[in-house]
Amino acid sequence: MLGIGTLAKKVFGTPNDRKIKATRPLIAQINALEPEFEKLSDEGLIEKTEELRKRALDGTSLDDLLPEAFANVREAAKRALGLRAFDTQLMGGVFLHQGNISEMKTGEGKTLVATFPAYLNALTGKGVHVVTVNEYLAKRDSEWMGKVFAQLGMTTGVIWSGQPDAEKMAAYQSDVTYATNNELGFDYLRDNMKPSLDQVFQKQHNFAIVDEVDSILIDEARTPLIISGPAEDRSDLYVTIDKLIPSLSEEHYEIDEKTRGVTFTEEGNEFLEQQLIAHDLLEEGASLYDPESTTVVHHVNQALRAHKLFQRDKDYIVRDGDVVLIDEFTGRMMAGRRLSEGLHQAIEAKEEVKIQPENTTLASVTFQNYFRLYDKLSGMTGTAMTEAEEFAEIYGLGVVEVPTNRPIARKDEDDQVYRTAMEKYQAMINETKKAHEKGQPVLLGTTSIEKSELLSQLLEKEGIKHNVLNARHHEQEAQIVADAGRLGAVTIATNMAGRGTDIKLGGNVEFKVLEAIAQEPDGDHAAIRARIEEAHAADEEAVKQAGGLFVMASERHESRRIDNQLRGRSGRQGDPGRTVFYLSLEDDLMRIFGSERLDKLLSTLGMKEGEAIIHPWVNKSLERAQAKVEGRNFDMRKNVLKFDDVMNDQRKVIFNQRREIMAAEDLSEIVADMRHEVIDDLLDVHMPAKTYADQWDSEGLQQQVREKLGMDLPVVEWTAEEGVDDEQIRERLVDASDAMMAEKAEAFGPETMRNIEKQVLLQTIDSKWREHLLTLEHLRSVVGFRGYAQRDPLNEYKNESFQLFENMLDSLRETVTQQLALVRPISEEEQRQMLMQMAAQQAEMQKAAAGATAAAAPVEEPAPGFVEDDPSTWGNPSRNDKCPCGSGKKFKHCHGSHA
Structure with missing residues (x-):
């Protein structure tokens, strides 16, 4: 009997179905315009852009311009790339323009989809940012889709790290700008450290289309972007605080060895307040609980930890005047590694060695808060539905599942669970041999580089030629993925590998066409494409006869989305394909799930070595x-x-x-x-x-x-x-x-x-x-x-x-x-010195902002007329001003301390 929810869906359709249905009249309108736009000359397409741009600036809504704009882009893409967008691609573009995430399966042509809403929204003259996961894809997509925008009379730019400022400024001023999420975020932070408006890159945040939106807005959003630089030298503060710690008695603090934590008692806090006031680190009448005291309290806590929790020759050694940490697991020295938040400096003060300056945060932002600056945000990916709640709650983005151009013919089999990891790997190797012998291409997905290497060694023993994918070279990665669908190809990939490039049966036509055009830039592009497509057709048919791409995964990831990404590599555009997950009770997720019960069950069933349990219930339990x-x-x-x-x-x-x-x-x-x-x-x-x-x-x-x-x-x-x-x-x-x-x-x-x-x-x-x-x-x-x-x-x-x-x-x-x-x-000489000093400070800031490792700030020149032994020449600095002697220290910690 059907449940009430299922019954309602049958009658009314799902919310997703209703959204798809609502776009059908728009798609029909765009298709009806196609003959009219086919008649336009190349100049006619550019004139159409100018007409649409004028109407947009005169107040016509972008929604009203959408059918003509999309029809113009479809025609431009046909002429520039030889690609005619499917109706489902137009549909994906409509949802992006509406500020949604278009979930489109692998191979449905997301790169081309982005050009439709990008063009429409760029008509306002406010610029559009298309965001990708790495610089290789940003450069590739800007060159590839730049041809479509050029055909339409629009400019395209690309942003990369280390780019000269003039080039970057021009790229940001383009109609459509391709960039990585990291570079956009860092440029936003750098902009807010600039001394004048004409040096600012990002003038506004109008519309962003985020490719691989789940990777950028969820996976990479765990850590914020930070620009750091050298902190002001506070050696005196560490030394002064360090001298207070030996005067503490046991009733002043409590140590918890289990958690390696140490806290002050009430008596300790009272004693500390008196001491800090006496040493001029707290104002008279101030309390440790005042917000202004946070920094001093933090450093006192770090000094206490340095003395009571960190032991010399156990947790660290002092070598050549440096505090070098020791790895508690291996006992090896960790040269170059430093403890954060002033703890390393506290240990240096305790050991009376030179105190290295801390790095300080000059600016920081999370990806969540950066992307929420945009007036409109949208995204594309093959897998977003499982994180729909997070997208809605954090970014206000809806997720729409766009139907595939052709029905999916891939066969997703139930998981196979083995008792040990080696049994599982052996089963994968046996299955790979069978597929390889009949010419079926195989993609082996793993969760780590170590497991990739283990599978690679096992394949080498069997004499099976294969490629191993890692993240080190994006361009090489894209080439290997492009070849992964060839007859008899065997490819091992970690979960993060292979994004941005389709695995096409028989090999990737686009890669072959681009290579051929690069060799014959003046040749007939349409003829080159026709020649390559004809040669490719036979290869593609042979792979289809062998069963299409076979995806084997070595374990389930903790996120269903990553598993779905791997599955989606097979069965693109209605191709045949097969996927199966091989699991063992030693896998992390299986251990969390409770493998002891399963282990007992398998033993009771009398399962032999190498046998697997296969049942839909296992899949459901794992998904839960x-x-x-x-x-x-x-x-x-x-x-x-x-x-x-x-x-x-x-x-x-x-x-x-x-x-x-x-x-x-x-x-x-x-x-x-x-x-x-x-x-x-x-x-x-x-x-x-x-x-x-x-x-x-x-x-x-x-x-x-x-x-x-x-x-x-x-x-x-x-x-x-x-x-x-x-x-x-x-x-x-x-x-x-x-x-x-x-x-x-x-x-x-x-x-x-x-x-x-x-x-x-x-x-x-x-x-x-x-x-x-x-x-x-x-x-x-x-x-x-x-x-x-x-x-x-x-x-x-x-x-x-x-x-x-x-x-x-x-x-x-x-x-x-x-x-x-x-x-x-001031005099000309004083002015010259001041300008040099300001230039040095500005250079230091820019160096840090560019992500370089900045050195400690130079010692400054003494104030004009400063005489060491004559306090009347020192001016009237307040206690917290820099000392006029040029040491860079505060006056109260320098000449003011003995004035």
């Missing part, structure tokens, strides 16, 4: 186990994203602010507002509301006005005047500071002053944002412990990171005001 693992992985990715979303809101604010500053002609109003807010803050601290004049801290205010506003004003005398109130003091300070800045603007000239304001603002935002990122990293590493106190770590992170962000903005206002107050016209 896979679904559970997929759900767990989704939850983990969701949790990482929740934390990144908090930072992403702040990132967007800072990056947008940066762009507005770069675009603005005159920032004097913003700078003046910042200065006035700093004055308000100073008055709130030193002359609080509803207090009497004798309670005011007039001397403190006068000192702060000198430090923060660069003005020596008689504030103490003002406050002593009869009847003066805080509002009058505020007016005097505002008027005096405005007058001082107006004088500076006159001395420098308005244009120079505007430029100085812009550069000071940008540099301060960048340095404050980097410090903030580091503090957030430290907060993220310690906030998990709040769970033990029944507090939600995510809420704690949200609240504290928001407070830290507000503090950062306050600090930004202060620093900008202070730096502009200290600016003065």
Whole structure:
């Protein structure tokens, strides 16, 4: 008897069926236009593009232009490549334009499908990005499909790592740009470290079509993109904190050897607070629990771990003044490996060797948050349905299963389960021999390189010639995959291999045609294709007679999607084919699934060595186990994203602010507002509301006005005047500071002053944002412990990171005001030195942004007029400013410590 759900589907059709049905009238419209577009000359196709572009810019919706645009692309592809798009390819293009994921089986021509929505959306002049998994495919697809866009009068660009800036800028300005997900993400981060708008590559994020969308938006989205550079040298901080640890007694901390964890007790925290205040690492009255204390607390925790958990000559050795880690499993030294988050530096401080600087995050973004910047996003893959929930929840993308051009004739057999891995491999080799003898091409899928090599050795013993695929050379990989469908071919591939190129029976015609055209560029392309297709037809028929491509998998992956990808290599475009999974009780998934029960069952059944259990129930049970693992992985990715979303809101604010500053002609109003807010803050601290004049801290205010506003004003005398109130003091300070800045603007000239304001603002935002990122990293590493106190770590992170962000903005206002107050016209010699210094700093930033390993920042020149033994020549730096001697250290840790 049919269930209610099944019955409803029979009557109403599935939601997927209804979406397919809704596109049929559109496809009929496009097909009806074909004769009309066939009559157009080559120039006529380009004229049609201009007409459609004008209509799009005049306000006609892209949906209304779709039939004509798709008809134009189909005709251009026929002329440029000799390929006429199937109706199912047009259907896939419609779903992409609507902002969905088109799930299209392997061999259905996804590369061509992307040209339809790319062309339609590029008519607006806002650019379209087509995203691929590697640079080889980006270059190949841009050259191949670039012919179609050229036929239509549109430009195509391609992005790759290490590309000269001028080329990259031109590529981004093309109508359609092909690029990898990594390079797009890194360019976005680099753009937000640029000093001016004319150097920015990605002007807008209009529409992205992501090929292999499951790989990019799910598999690769586990780790964020990070640009890092050398951190400010904080050797003094590590050394000072290190000296505190030996003074701790046993009641100050608890060690958990099982988890290799160590935590401070309440007594320890109280003792630490006193010590940190005494050593000037915490402000008087501050607590370890304040958000501002996160970084210091993090480093104290790392110092405690270095002393109590890491033992010399067991966990590490000191060799030639370096701390070298020891692998706990092999006992070997791990030269070059370093512990992260300041732990290695804490051990170096403990051992009193030279402390190497940490790397600091200059900018970071997750793929989830990068791709959500696009106004419209879509994707293509052969396997997305199993992750439909994640695509919908994280990216707002629907998944539509596009029907195949021809019915699938592939035979998917039930899994075969053996007791041991060697029995399984032997069964695969025996089956490969049988297929090879009759000329049937075989693809052996494995989950790791080691297993590929083991199968390769077994095939060599049997004298079977074969190819082994790995990820080292994408171009070589594509060539091997293209040949994997030849008569009698045997290919071993890891799961990640073979993407982007079809396995076609008898070999890949497109590869042969491209090779032939490359040799005869001026030849008749249609004639070359006809010649090669004729020679290929006999080979293809022979392979079909042998049964088509036979895919054997050596185990199930923890994700059903990866298994489906491997299966989909066989039976493309209605070809015959066969797939089977060979499993053993020693496989990872089988162990998780509970192989002990199965092992007992197999023993009870009296199974002999080399025999397999084959039953549909085994398949169903394994798929349930896979679904559970997929759900767990989704939850983990969701949790990482929740934390990144908090930072992403702040990132967007800072990056947008940066762009507005770069675009603005005159920032004097913003700078003046910042200065006035700093004055308000100073008055709130030193002359609080509803207090009497004798309670005011007039001397403190006068000192702060000198430090923060660069003005020596008689504030103490003002406050002593009869009847003066805080509002009058505020007016005097505002008027005096405005007058001082107006004088500076006159001395420098308005244009120079505007430029100085812009550069000071940008540099301060960048340095404050980097410090903030580091503090957030430290907060993220310690906030998990709040769970033990029944507090939600995510809420704690949200609240504290928001407070830290507000503090950062306050600090930004202060620093900008202070730096502009200290600016003065300088001599030509001073100007030359300053420009050299700025050029060196800018080069350092660009080097890090380009992904190079940046060296430690050079020691700076002393401030003009600085005399070591004469404090009157040092200016008035605040405690946290860089020391005027040029050491690069903070004033309080350098000359200020003995001033």
